[in-house]
Amino acid sequence: MSGPVTFWFELASTYSYPAAMRFDAEAEKRGVATIWRPFLLGPIFVARGWSTSPFNIYPDKGRYMWRDVQRICAALELPFTPPPNLPQNSLSAARVATALDAAERPAFARAMYTLQFGEGRDIADFATIEEALRRSGRDPDLTRRARDDQIKHALRQAVEEAQAQGVFGAPSFTTPDGELFWGNDRLETALDWAAAH
């Protein structure tokens, strides 16, 4: 096994949806180990002076993004029903993802993305998070961990670690030799890099 490649995912990020659905399968093809790290883009955007998603600040980019993600999902045969508003508040969901064991995160994250962008559900709603836990074979009662101070702290630390590695968007991929790759478009490139270096 080479790598590992760290997959930095923000649960409210549109392009992280197709990336999450493909990441482990593409890594396995290449014999590359993976690490799934939930983080939040909000604090990184705020540091940049943005109070909301750039897709809201720049409506032309927002319109393009939805059409682009729709085309990507169609090509991958992924269900696509956008949620009522963007960005969704991903704080509680990210805390629950942080509370899970590393091995449980991928299935939970994929369930969250499918609920949000495949079925149009609100991820700030605890019922959605509980449903994702259920679908990924976990106890829905785990949502209580979202209020755990230790978890809140661990998530803040993940944001700092992401920033320290230059992460400014999602999804992002980092390699042990310090390379950063940004976007669903760079998923294969990041894995190929890790396999070759």
Place this chain on the structure above:
Amino acid sequence: MSGPVTFWFELASTYSYPAAMRFDAEAEKRGVATIWRPFLLGPIFVARGWSTSPFNIYPDKGRYMWRDVQRICAALELPFTPPPNLPQNSLSAARVATALDAAERPAFARAMYTLQFGEGRDIADFATIEEALRRSGRDPDLTRRARDDQIKHALRQAVEEAQAQGVFGAPSFTTPDGELFWGNDRLETALDWAAAH
């Protein structure tokens, strides 16, 4: 032949360099006709409230972009020597590209990109534009067309046409059925789309 796919290129755009070097070859593989349209991102960025490149406004994104373009050029075996500053002033070069016949634009544009990002030359310098004309088999004296009112007007119209089609970045690709694709990463997707629709 299907298409045509219109390739909207901004001569100061970093990601347009690898796109310009690949576009015609990838189109030919798929039997898709191409149209090369020079335009300017400056007026589009100004309309968005930006006075310079987003890669300057957001330094983390700028650092990432240079490394990303370097990796892309390495993978394509394209020479890579960044120019002294970003963005270069592409106004005169874009006017000369506008003045050329459609069939002459690709070779001129490729020469301009190679001079700028492969050899680190300043594209606002008329000597660079003359060299690109020479390398693409044209008369270097054509730079005088950059002062032609008709050409200035045609370039302004190209910017308006690009905006009307939703273009907000470069490179962009548009198809006869109204699809917009943004970025060097979408070059193949745009051509595949045109070949299939």
